[in-house]
Amino acid sequence: MTDFLPPIQTTARDDAVLKALVGFVRQEALGPGEKLPTERILAERLKVSRNTVREALTRWEGLGLVERRQGSGTYLKAAVSPDMLHMPLTLAGGNDFSGLMRTLEIRRALEAEAAALCAVRAGKAEIAEIERKLDIMEEAFRTRAGMSSEEDWEFHQAVYRASGNPLFEQIISAMHELFHRFWEHPLGVRDFGHASFPYHRTIFDRIAAHDPDGARAEALKLIATVENDLKRGAANLKMSDRK
Amino acid sequence: MTDFLPPIQTTARDDAVLKALVGFVRQEALGPGEKLPTERILAERLKVSRNTVREALTRWEGLGLVERRQGSGTYLKAAVSPDMLHMPLTLAGGNDFSGLMRTLEIRRALEAEAAALCAVRAGKAEIAEIERKLDIMEEAFRTRAGMSSEEDWEFHQAVYRASGNPLFEQIISAMHELFHRFWEHPLGVRDFGHASFPYHRTIFDRIAAHDPDGARAEALKLIATVENDLKRGAANLKMSDRK
DNA sequence: TGCAGAAATTGGTTGGACCATTGAACCACT
DNA sequence: AGTGGTTCAATGGTCCAACCAATTTCTGCA
Numbered sequence: 218m219t220d221f222l223p224p225i226q227t228t229a230r231d232d233a234v235l236k237a238l239v240g241f242v243r244q245e246a247l248g249p250g251e252k253l254p255t256e257r258i259l260a261e262r263l264k265v266s267r268n269t270v271r272e273a274l275t276r277w278e279g280l281g282l283v284e285r286r287q288g289s290g291t292y293l294k295a296a297v298s299p300d301m302l303h304m305p306l307t308l309a310g311g312n313d314f315s316g317l318m319r320t321l322e323i324r325r326a327l328e329a330e331a332a333a334l335c336a337v338r339a340g341k342a343e344i345a346e347i348e349r350k351l352d353i354m355e356e357a358f359r360t361r362a363g364m365s366s367e368e369d370w371e372f373h374q375a376v377y378r379a380s381g382n383p384l385f386e387q388i389i390s391a392m393h394e395l396f397h398r399f400w401e402h403p404l405g406v407r408d409f410g411h412a413s414f415p416y417h418r419t420i421f422d423r424i425a426a427h428d429p430d431g432a433r434a435e436a437l438k439l440i441a442t443v444e445n446d447l448k449r450g451a452a453n454l455k456m457s458d459r460k
Numbered sequence: 461m462t463d464f465l466p467p468i469q470t471t472a473r474d475d476a477v478l479k480a481l482v483g484f485v486r487q488e489a490l491g492p493g494e495k496l497p498t499e500r501i502l503a504e505r506l507k508v509s510r511n512t513v514r515e516a517l518t519r520w521e522g523l524g525l526v527e528r529r530q531g532s533g534t535y536l537k538a539a540v541s542p543d544m545l546h547m548p549l550t551l552a553g554g555n556d557f558s559g560l561m562r563t564l565e566i567r568r569a570l571e572a573e574a575a576a577l578c579a580v581r582a583g584k585a586e587i588a589e590i591e592r593k594l595d596i597m598e599e600a601f602r603t604r605a606g607m608s609s610e611e612d613w614e615f616h617q618a619v620y621r622a623s624g625n626p627l628f629e630q631i632i633s634a635m636h637e638l639f640h641r642f643w644e645h646p647l648g649v650r651d652f653g654h655a656s657f658p659y660h661r662t663i664f665d666r667i668a669a670h671d672p673d674g675a676r677a678e679a680l681k682l683i684a685t686v687e688n689d690l691k692r693g694a695a696n697l698k699m700s701d702r703k
Numbered sequence: 704t705g706c707a708g709a710a711a712t713t714g715g716t717t718g719g720a721c722c723a724t725t726g727a728a729c730c731a732c733t
Numbered sequence: 734a735g736t737g738g739t740t741c742a743a744t745g746g747t748c749c750a751a752c753c754a755a756t757t758t759c760t761g762c763a
Contacts, residue, residue, distance in 0.1 A: 230746075230747070231746090255712080255713065255714085256713075256714065257712095257713080257714095265747080265748085266747055266748045266749070267748090267749090268511060268746090268747065268748065268749090269747065269748080271515065271714085271715090272514070272515070272518050272746090272747095275518045275519060275522075276518060276519075276521075276522045278519075279518075279522040279523060279546075279548065280522060280548045280550060281550075285713095285714060286713085286714075286755085286756080287713070287714040287715065287754065287755045287756070288712075288713055288714065288754075288755035288756030288757070289712090289713070289755080289756055289757070290712090290713065290714080290756095291713090291714080295550065296552060297552075298552050300552075300556075300559075301550050301551065302550065302559070302638050303522075303548065303549070303550050304548070304549045304550070304551065304634045304635065304638060305522065305524050305546065305547070305548040305549070305634075306546070306548070306549065306627075306630055306631060306634060307523060307524075307525065307544050307545065307546050307547070307630075308544065308545045308547065308627065308630075309539060309541050309544055309626075313543075316543075316545075319625045319626070319627050320627065322573065322625050322627070323570070323573075323625075323627050323628070323631070325573060326569045326570050326572065326573030326574075327566070327569050327570075329572075329573070330565065330566075330568060330569030330572070331569075334565065382562045382565050383552075383562070384549075384551065384562050384563065384565070384566050385565075385566070387549055387550075387551075388547075388549060388566070388631075391547045391548075392547065395545050395547060473715075473716070474715095498743080498744065498745085499744075499745070500743095500744080500745095508716080508717085509716055509717045509718065510717090510718085510719095511715095511716070511717070511718090512715085512716065512717080514745085514746090515715090515716095517745095528744095528745060528746090529724090529725080529744085529745075530723070530724050530725070530744070530745040530746065531724035531725030531726075531743075531744055531745065532724080532725055532726075532743090532744065532745080533725095533743090533744065533745080534744090534745080
């Protein structure tokens with residue numbers, strides 16, 4: 218028996234606006250990139266003030282669901298559904314080196330688990346797709362004699378997708394966007410990423426062999442090399458933007 | 461060398477408001493739960509319209525940094541700092557059983573890594589604290605003849621804290637809040653959580669022995685039992701709120 | 704046809720007004 | 734003293750009607 222009494226909701230205008238907006242998007246089958254109605258039109262149709270519409274849209278903008286361009290309109294940035302759950306995270310003090318290392322520890326956790334899940338669940342098509350990305354990456358490595366962050370990232374994303382759980386890609390992509398200036402930047406280390414190169418192939422081998430524990434172990438090794446490179450980089454240039 | 465030049469911001473009123481607000485919070489050394497100035501006062505002091513202040517606060521409210529109570533005021537919900545980074549995640553279709561399982565896969569990843577890191581970094585004090593929580597949990601298990609989600613949660617939080625990376629606790633806590641109705645609810649399974657009980661002690665042993673790989677392995681086993689219980693529960697009552 | 708400038712569109716901001724809720728002060732009654 | 738009701742000021746929530754700034758579209762001239 219629970220004595221939990223939820224507080225009654227007398228008014229929730231902006232929530233109602235968002236709910237109506239979800240319905241509209243479904244009705245019109247709008248996808249990412251498409252434009253949704255003007256604030257003024259929404260206000261008129263929903264019989265609320267434009268201010269209320271704006272508060273609702275501000276919420277969605279803060280959640281990254283929508284992008285507002287002055288003079289142009291408001292555009293969807295992601296798919297919306299009636300049963301979305303929001304999990305906003307704020308990393309305090311994430312700008313310095315220790316913040317980067319902390320996100321990398323999260324990435325290590327997720328990368329290992331994604332690889333393991335991938336080994337269990339990936340079908341023939343997914344495995345082929347991953348191998349394709351791997352080939353592209355290795356080719357780029359050979360021709361340009363060094364890691365290419367673009368192709369490397371594509372490979373990892375293919376693994377996340379094949380894990381069957383979109384949360385992996387969402388979380389790691391969010392961190393990737395926050396720190397792309399670091400992830401892409403060699404930090405003064407000449408052969409940044411070189412050490413991680415061979416593990417891409419070994420991860421793929423374990424996935425293709427449907428060996429989750431092996432895939433997990435190889436993924437852990439890969440991230441360990443990245444961490445080492447970052448530590449070297451930090452030692453090199455003392456992280457110029459440290460506060 | 462990066463050719464990235466951020467576009468100059470001719471207008472960024474609400475961002476400026478938030479920046480000023482961060483400064484104010486620092487200046488006054490405000491902590492969570494404390495009240496911050498009235499919207500009207502902020503508008504007057506910052507020389508912006510009250511609507512602009514409201515948009516800024518709406519953003520913070522959406523990020524869970526602040527709580528607004530009509531008739532009372534606006535209160536801090538979390539610590540704010542000038543170098544915060546925001547990472548809002550939205551889980552599409554997270555209300556049904558598969559959504560819960562997806563978050564549990566994330567938890568498995570983080571739980572394993574947190575335990576491993578904890579085994580490496582936990583000092584004597586942290587280990588003692590974890591053991592204290594463990595004793596409390598085992599005592600509760602004995603007297604009430606069953607898992608107690610409250611004490612169980614306390615134990616895990618102690619592990620996250622001792623991992624030395626606050627992100628683990630942040631992310632898992634956010635998921636815990638989203639799904640607390642599931643995590644706390646036995647889902648029709650009588651002995652829910654029973655199977656996971658012994659692994660708490662084994663995880664602690666591996667942590668106390670500073671054995672990261674062992675701790676990781678035990679944590680994986682624990683989550684596996686929880687997943688099994690959930691699957692049984694889902695089979696039992698068909699997830700009444702499935703859409 | 705091509706393009707510069709005008710006009711319409713759209714999000715951003717302002718100021719002012721009123722409503723709904725809260726909480727404290729006050730008061731009457733027990 | 735304490736319980737309950739009333740009043741009233743403070744505060745967030747909503748609304749309106751403008752105007753500003755960036756963008757897009759249209760128009761008319763060369």
